[in-house]
Amino acid sequence: MSATAVREIEFRDALREAMSEEMRRDPKVFLLGEEVAEYDGAYKVSKGMLAEFGPRRIIDTPISENGFAGLGIGAAMMGLRPIVEFMSWSFSLVAADQILNNAPKMLYMSGGQFGCPIVFRGNDGAGGQLGSTHSWCVESLYANVPGLKMAIPSNPYDAKGLLKTAIRDADPVFFLESERMLSMKGEVPEEEYLIPFGQAAIRRTGEDCTIVSFGRPVHFAMEAAETLAAEDGIECEVIDGRTIRPLDLDTIVASVRKTNRCVVVDQSWSFASVGSEVAAQISEHCFDDLDNHVHRVHADDVPAPYASNLEQEMLPNPRKIRSAVLSACYRA
Amino acid sequence: MPIKTAFKTEIEHVSILDEHGQFDAKLAEGLIPDDDLLALYRHMTVCRHLDEVAFKLQRSGRMGTYPQNMGQEATSLAAAYVLEKTDWLVPCYRENAGLFWRGVPMEYVLLHWMGDERGNAIPRELFCTPLAIPIGTQMLHAAGLAWAAKYRGEKQIACTFFGDGATSEGDFHEAMNFAANLDLPVVFLCQNNFWAISVPGKIQCSAPTLAQRGLAYGMHCVQCDGNDLFAVAKVVKEAAARAREQSRPTFIEAVTYRLGDHTTADDARRYRDQAEVDLWKARDPLIRLRGLLKEKKLWNDSKEAELLEFAEREVAGAVQRAEGIEAPATTEVFDHTFATLDPQILKQRETRRTSSLGQQSGRSASHAPAGGSH
Ligand SMILES: Cc1ncc(C[n+]2csc(CCOP(=O)(O)OP(=O)(O)O)c2C)c(N)n1
Ligand SMILES: [Mg+2]
Numbered sequence: 001m002s003a004t005a006v007r008e009i010e011f012r013d014a015l016r017e018a019m020s021e022e023m024r025r026d027p028k029v030f031l032l033g034e035e036v037a038e039y040d041g042a043y044k045v046s047k048g049m050l051a052e053f054g055p056r057r058i059i060d061t062p063i064s065e066n067g068f069a070g071l072g073i074g075a076a077m078m079g080l081r082p083i084v085e086f087m088s089w090s091f092s093l094v095a096a097d098q099i100l101n102n103a104p105k106m107l108y109m110s111g112g113q114f115g116c117p118i119v120f121r122g123n124d125g126a127g128g129q130l131g132s133t134h135s136w137c138v139e140s141l142y143a144n145v146p147g148l149k150m151a152i153p154s155n156p157y158d159a160k161g162l163l164k165t166a167i168r169d170a171d172p173v174f175f176l177e178s179e180r181m182l183s184m185k186g187e188v189p190e191e192e193y194l195i196p197f198g199q200a201a202i203r204r205t206g207e208d209c210t211i212v213s214f215g216r217p218v219h220f221a222m223e224a225a226e227t228l229a230a231e232d233g234i235e236c237e238v239i240d241g242r243t244i245r246p247l248d249l250d251t252i253v254a255s256v257r258k259t260n261r262c263v264v265v266d267q268s269w270s271f272a273s274v275g276s277e278v279a280a281q282i283s284e285h286c287f288d289d290l291d292n293h294v295h296r297v298h299a300d301d302v303p304a305p306y307a308s309n310l311e312q313e314m315l316p317n318p319r320k321i322r323s324a325v326l327s328a329c330y331r332a
Numbered sequence: 333m334p335i336k337t338a339f340k341t342e343i344e345h346v347s348i349l350d351e352h353g354q355f356d357a358k359l360a361e362g363l364i365p366d367d368d369l370l371a372l373y374r375h376m377t378v379c380r381h382l383d384e385v386a387f388k389l390q391r392s393g394r395m396g397t398y399p400q401n402m403g404q405e406a407t408s409l410a411a412a413y414v415l416e417k418t419d420w421l422v423p424c425y426r427e428n429a430g431l432f433w434r435g436v437p438m439e440y441v442l443l444h445w446m447g448d449e450r451g452n453a454i455p456r457e458l459f460c461t462p463l464a465i466p467i468g469t470q471m472l473h474a475a476g477l478a479w480a481a482k483y484r485g486e487k488q489i490a491c492t493f494f495g496d497g498a499t500s501e502g503d504f505h506e507a508m509n510f511a512a513n514l515d516l517p518v519v520f521l522c523q524n525n526f527w528a529i530s531v532p533g534k535i536q537c538s539a540p541t542l543a544q545r546g547l548a549y550g551m552h553c554v555q556c557d558g559n560d561l562f563a564v565a566k567v568v569k570e571a572a573a574r575a576r577e578q579s580r581p582t583f584i585e586a587v588t589y590r591l592g593d594h595t596t597a598d599d600a601r602r603y604r605d606q607a608e609v610d611l612w613k614a615r616d617p618l619i620r621l622r623g624l625l626k627e628k629k630l631w632n633d634s635k636e637a638e639l640l641e642f643a644e645r646e647v648a649g650a651v652q653r654a655e656g657i658e659a660p661a662t663t664e665v666f667d668h669t670f671a672t673l674d675p676q677i678l679k680q681r682e683t684r685r686t687s688s689l690g691q692q693s694g695r696s697a698s699h700a701p702a703g704g705s706h
Contacts (some may be wrong), residue, residue, distance in 0.1 A: 030483070056483065059514075061510070062506075062509055062510065062513065064506045064509065064510070066472070066502055066503060066506055067472060067475075067502075067503070067506025067507065067509065067510055068510070069472075070469060070471075070472025070475070070476065070503060070506070070507070071472050071475045071476040071479055071507075071510055072476060073472070073473055073476055074472060074473035074474060074475060074476020074477045074478075074480065075476040075477070075479055075480040075483070076476070077461065077476070077477065078476070078477050078480035078481070079480070080480045080483065080484075094502075097466060097469060097503075098469065098472065098503075101466055101469070102466070102469055102473075106462075107668045107669070107670070107671065108449070108667075108669055109449060109462055110452055110454070110461075110462045110668075111449055111450045111452060111453025111668060112453060112667070112668045113453050113454060113455065113456050113462070114456070114461065114462065115671055117671075146669050146677075147669050147670065149670075149674075169671075170670075170671030170672065171670045171671050197674075198674065198675070245674075246674040246675065246676055247676065249676070
């Protein structure tokens with residue numbers, strides 16, 4: 001094989017490839033949601049899919065999140081594999097009963113009779129000046145519920161590999177994308193691959209401090225790590241969790257045992273969050289290894305502001321992460 | 333410009349065997365052969381007896397909260413009777429008669445209300461979904477099941493049951509809208525028993541019938557006497573044909589009444605008049621059916637006495653079986669959380685510590701600090 005460069009595609013293309021490949025592979029897979037068919041998706045994720053798969057499998061729904069979430073659950077109970085697109089995870093709040101009270105409990109409450117192999121996917125997180133009601137980071141809110149899995153890719157390669165795994169999974173998967181990353185390009189090989197759940201990726205190695213993050217803030221962590229290396233002489237190890245449930249505790253624990261310091265970056269609010277869970281786990285498993293308490297960087301405890309500068313200030317950003325690392329290393 | 337009528341319609345009310353014993357043999361033609369009628373009557377009597385026994389079990393602490401079906405047996409039973417065995421029954425919690433007719437063992441439902449998840453593990457081949465306790469959610473699942481059947485090119489349809497109160501939930505409206513607009517083979521069977529716990533129907537809907545709610549969705553809709561086995565059988569049969577042949581949904585309002593409390597945790601005397609209850613006692617589906625059977629010379633008092641003994645034995649046997657099922661092992665608490673349990677849940681199961689994800693009792697070798705320095 002010649003050493004040709006791996007092609008680069010956008011995050012949204014990677015998502016589409018994952019769905020299309022799985023739909024070609026398995027006739028039980030279909031996509032439904034608002035605007036997914038004729039309009040090619042509100043964010044063009046499903047571009048061309050209607051043309052390839054037809055209206056039987058690419059379905060435009062009424063504006064009825066609870067409705068199509070519940071309909072998808074019924075179809076999944078019958079053994080189909082629906083992919084339900086929420087234009088934004090913010091709109092999944094009106095479907096809370098179906099996605100939290102039905103999908104993740106169906107198998108349990110039916111004593112194993114009715115599984116629910118369904119993927120809910122869409123844009124999560126703030127950063128696009130969409131105002132507070134459209135800027136939800138749902139990970140902490142939803143990750144609390146047993147019976148669901150949650151994947152949160154930070155780049156096109158992971159987006160594709162994780163989404164394919166999600167579609168083949170036998171349980172409900174909450175798949176969190178980011179509107180801010182849909183146009184991001186990244187290397188995605190032509191050959192098929194899947195990324196198993198529960199395997200974090202080490203994005204950067206370092207000896208001084210571990211930064212654990214999920215989704216879009218992984219990029220802020222990387223930016224902060226470069227600045228810390230260049231200006232502060234601190235080498236960070238950056239871990240991209242890739243899935244929140246299951247959580248790859250082993251990779252995180254091994255890293256913290258090496259660096260003895262840890263900063264967790266989670267774009268949701270801090271109270272009872274993914275970040276607080278990870279911090280608690282590290283405190284338990286690395287109690288004797290830690291030089292300092294686990295530091296956390298979250299969104300500020302306010303609704304996402306509309307004004308651009310305030311929104312950037314509210315979210316985790318490289319500056320906040322750098323100062324947390326400095327503090328964790330007793331340098332601030 | 334003269335004002336024209338944009339739309340005009342009527343809602344039909346179907347009644348075949350009424351509370352006075354009037355029977356419309358013409359409308360009933362070909363609906364229920366006499367042999368089946370006897371079997372259905374027996375079945376309803378057993379279900380009624382189960383309600384009485386369940387009530388006593390709850391009062392004596394042998395069962396949790398139980399919703400009596402009393403008075404409403406005809407509706408779900410007639411539906412289950414006319415549907416194919418492979419059509420989905422998508423119930424809420426007042427459909428014992430229909431579920432048992434389909435083949436769900438009585439002890440399952442008892443076990444469930446005794447507080448055991450396994451009672452809801454209805455074997456898939458019976459095509460009944462678990463009892464849905466959050467009001468209204470199951471209607472969307474019915475739409476999804478029907479959608480999946482259509483997707484697969486199967487001639488299966490879904491019949492979902494719910495109360496008058498449930499028609500106020502968003503799920504109801506979303507399910508109706510989906511089913512109508514996506515041409516789904518669903519039968520929406522509303523059991524209007526006039527009460528949602530203590531809330532009267534007027535608070536749920538201001539229109540003269542619930543049936544007409546279907547009109548707004550462009551769906552065929554009809555009202556029937558829900559205490560009349562024949563009427564329900566007729567409208568469900570027609571709805572099923574519409575679903576199977578034209579892939580169109582139907583909304584049926586079956587007018588009925590719960591003769592008991594909402595559940596054993598309720599005391600209906602606090603909010604409804606005895607006169608109203610007495611009126612509906614006279615409209616009991618069992619009484620009129622027994623009358624018809626006697627008129628047809630198919631029934632007499634000695635058969636009735638035999639049947640009551642049979643019902644007692646049946647129910648006692650089911651109670652015995654349900655109570656004989658051993659409590660699940662505490663390790664089973666994790667079963668069916670996921671199709672395959674992830675390592676963190678397995679760890680919780682192993683250590684029996686559920687206070688946090690993947691928590692360990694003591695430090696595992698893999699995570700112990702190097703050299704054990706303290
Ligand atoms: C979403 C939801 N809200 C409230 C309840 C509590 N609840 C249980 S039964 C009931 C009344 C339902 O009335 P109806 O739909 O008429 O059914 P019926 O019990 O009369 O058969 C209520 C409010 C619930 N189970 N789920
Ligand atoms: Mg009611």
